[in-house]
Structures are given as C-alpha cells and as structure tokens.
Amino acid sequence: MTASTIKLATTAEDHHIAKMAAVALGLTVLENAIPTPLPGVKPGLANIVTLIVLARYGWRAAAWVSLLRVVAGSLLFGNFLAPGFFLSLSGAVCSLAVLALSMHLPQRFFGAVTHSILAAFAHIAGQMAVVYLWLIPHAGIAYLIPIFATAALVFGTVNGIIAMQFMNTSPQPPLPPGEG
C-alpha cells in the first residue's frame, strides 16, 4: 500500500498570515495564565498583532489572523463551539467590522490607538450582545457594562500604544511576494 499524501498548495502570503496568527496565539496562551478578577476582563494582548497586521498588510490579512487565532485558540483550550468560543468569535467579528470602518479615518490624525480603543469597545459590545441574547437573558448583566467598558478603555489604549510603539521602532519587513 502506498502512502498517500494530501498536499495543499499554499502561497507565501498564507505562510505569512499563519506566522502572525501563531504569534497572536502565543500571546493568547500567555494571557490565559494571568488571573482576572472577572471572567471576560482580560488585556486582549493578541489584538496588538491584529492592529499591526491591519496597519501593515490590510484588513483582509488582519481578519484572517484574528479569526485563525480565535479558532486555533479554542482548539488549544478545548472550548471549540463552547460558549467561550462564541464570546471570542462575536468579539472578534465586531472588532473587525469596526476596524473595517475606522481604517478609513484619515491616517494623519488617527493611529493605532484610535483603532485599538474603537475595536475594544466593539469587542465588549459583541460579547455583551451574545451574553444577553443567548447565555444570560437578564437585564441584570447591564450592571457589569461599566466594568467591561472601563476594561476596554484601559486595555484598548494600552494595546494601541504598544502596537504604535512596535511599528515605530521596528522596520516594516518586506512584503511577501504575491501580495500588494
């Protein structure tokens, strides 16, 4: 019997996205080791990667990195298709939707910090929507919104500054061939 192998044709761009998703995944694992006072309040360090990818390689690459990170992260932590996965997914999707709009703001005046804060607020909005519509359909969760909003503001700002700092100190690596 001959061993059959399935080989998917991959481009350099695919490899590039996979590498960046792996970095984001590493940050997610790191972040899970940090204890949090309230489930859902976490720094979202992986979003730093999303912000950098967005600024350097465009929205499509950022969406790939972000969604790959969510899916692969859920496989790592064993909560694929569990509530936690859908919370991450809805947060990521809402963030990406807002980033798709905010990236068209004039770059002269709005930088990574803007995108980070807006995406962080979109992230909690998406999560709260899933929590309310599906997991805990009770008006009482509204009491937690100020806590999540504060966390989004603080971590969004910090992540944005980290992303901005990174992009200002590290030269942009050459684009992989086949990518505009």
Place this chain on the structure above:
Amino acid sequence: MLALRHIKPGDYLILSGGIAFTLWISVAIWSGGIADTALIRSGGKVFKEVPLSRDQEIEVPGPLGTTVITIEKLRARISSDPSPRQYCVRQGWIQQAGEIAICLPNEVSVELTGGAKKYDSLNY
C-alpha cells in the same frame, strides 16, 4: 523609553470620547432612578402602596408574625421581622428605584418604584 509623541491628535480625541462614554454609561447604569413610592407586598399580593415623602411605620402581617417597615427621608427599610435569619432587616436602608428588600419566611417584601423601573418583573 516609551515615546508617546507618536500618538496622533485624533487618538486623543477618541480617547477622550472613550473616557466620556465610559463615565456616562457608568453613571447611567449605576445610579438608579429616584424612587418615590414603596410597594409593599404580603403573600405575593400588593398589601399597600405608600409614597416615600411621608415618614411613617407600617405593620404588615405575615404567616410568622408582624413585619415593621419604616419609611424615613425618602428611604425605606424593614426595621423588624420575625424571620430567623434577619436578612431583610440587615439589608438596611434602600433608596433607589428598583431596589427591593424581601423577607422570604414571612412572605413580605418592600420594593421601591418611581421614575424608570429597572426590572419588568422580579419573581421569587
């Protein structure tokens, strides 16, 4: 050294907006409406509805005995109750719309209403 000079003007604008939004939503959510009425229930039925503007003491009969509700300075509290654990008495003063003190064993509750209600209904 972290150089913050790369933060752009619009970033500060968005940051200020974010701070303003967070403060506004915190105030809007955490400070309930002003209460003006106390709704007293006994055995699941409305026993009495009294305005908070008049200081008074109300005695409510229940299966275990009499629960005394005190209304004072637009606040209300259960000042005495025959329940064994005294949870509703120890809850102390309640003053925001939507707040409720419940003495389960004696089946008495006092709920503050007025302005916008925070809950459509509470079941227990």
